[in-house]
Amino acid sequence: MTDAERRGTKLGIGERRSVVIGVGVLAWLVGLLWIFPVAWTVLTSFKTEDDAAAQTLHHGLSFGRYSDIGHSTQGTLSLQSAFTNSLVVVLVSTTIVMLLALPAAYALAIRPIHKWRDVLFFFISTKFLPIVASIFPIYVYAEKWNLIGTRTVLIILYIAINLPLAIWMLRSFFKEIPRELIEAAEIDGTNLYNQLRTVILPIAAPGIAATALLCVIFAWNEYFYALQLNFASASTMPQWVTSNVSTRGNFLAKLSAASVIACLPVVIAGWATQKRMIRGLSMGALK
């Protein structure tokens, strides 16, 4: 090894400089490939429709599409109502999911019942069925109970979709809490409520945050049920994005702007909880 090589980045044992550089270049390429469609969408959203269709920047950057999508024609889904619908559906369903999943995960992780494996398997087995296969019976019942076109039906479905996942995730986070801590709390005289509030929840907070965020993301992005069970005029953000697809004229720039708007809340929520989220997701990776 020459002096010049020694001065560079520190190499781990058994690593070769050429391999390290090669892997680095590959990682950057994959990263750029990944970010390209997103970057392209954002860029397109700032073009005029003509430029977007022609894939050029003839007229320079324009913010007109963002004001276009704010105005909707009579009878179609407006941004405001789609956003409100999404917000209500996401927040209510996630809150209920967490309220149900926390005690369930506690029971499965810390005081496992007989046959807890079967219970866990049952939860995940609800995910085996393709969503498409479930839509017919769901539609029939939704219609029977006058739930078509309501937020309620989406809230119920998103709870059902996210609950198994939330229980699985929270259980693994609870499993990470050292058993002795819970025993110490027990000896120190806590009842179950205080034990949860003062010991378990603070320690599992990153995991809980990560789980809640995932539920929010899944519910926010869900498209299929929202499409099938809601009228176009009373649906959620993903529906609203597609409502910007038009049969007349160019719509690429407008659609891009709508996509960006629809992504923003989730991106912001992810950004805000990033630190906790990563700690939560990697909890248990290291001991």
Add this chain to the structure above:
Amino acid sequence: MAAVDYVEATRLYPGTPKPAVDKLNLSVADGELLVLVGPSGSGKSTALRMLAGLEPLDAGRILIGGDDVSSVRPRERDIAMVFQSYALYPNLDVAQNMGFALKQQGVSKEERGKRVRDVAKILDLEPYLDRKPRNLSGGQRQRVAMGRAIVRQPRVYLMDEPLSNLDAKLRVQTRAELVELQKRLAVTTVYVTHDQVEAMTMGHRVAVLRDGELQQVEAPSTLYHEPANQFVAGFIGSPAMNMLPVAVDRSIKIAGAEIRIGAAVVGEAATVGFRPETVVIGDDGPFPARIRLVEDLGSEVFVHLIIDHEGEERRIVAKVDPPFAGKTDENVRFMLRGKVHLFDAAEARRATVTL
């Protein structure tokens, strides 16, 4: 403060054939420091957890201060436990950790603060009261765990290998502090360890467990000099007692030389045991041996010897005072001066002679 009694206490883990703790009968006097010692899997931790209420009893009873607590919840037993991992609440600072149990009991904030500060003073923790456990050293964490137990002024302290995560030097120092503290507080303490040195140095009495069964409960020196059986003899003491299989016929033969031991065990296969300090190396000894290894610790020297015992090579250890001039592979002679124990085929001690 209270005495503790195990009465035929048994714990059988579901799916295991043998109880982890089998009909344990053991009494701990008020204010006593009793050490439960044994190899891993001996049931010592299970026995402690049964006392804490963290393990249910499958049979028998446990009494604290004469009250049957067998089916009482841990939080109602008025005990404090120090865990091997300390189990400090990571989200609470030192003062909150120490005052946690008092808060649960509804003790007022002023009273809590006063008691925490008093204990922090004893344990030199005053400068760290507002720190989180992750910002403390291992020794400080250990003291916080102790402090958390002391603040409560419970009837019984339970300690589950509280020193095993400390480095060797700190462990010895903390061991002495703990003994002093326990004496001063005079609270009944049950202390679990796998380390027989800890057991011998700390316990007023030491209970030796093996496979869930109590082997012997005695004061440390009694345990050392009058072990009830071969297991206790081998477990207590470091280096371990030398054990040699012998055929008993009024006298026993070690390495070809004879010892008169009376007629306690006649015509049986047996084991003779003697501690390293009874092996005296000297030219006039009756037994020949070859030096395998010399471990010079400065204050004492352990000489590992190979002897030819009934046609087989056996290893024994001698503890001699420095200086010791012998070298590996040298031939030496030794004699036995002190107690020689004879264990029968069932491993019970049947006779002890002093040579």
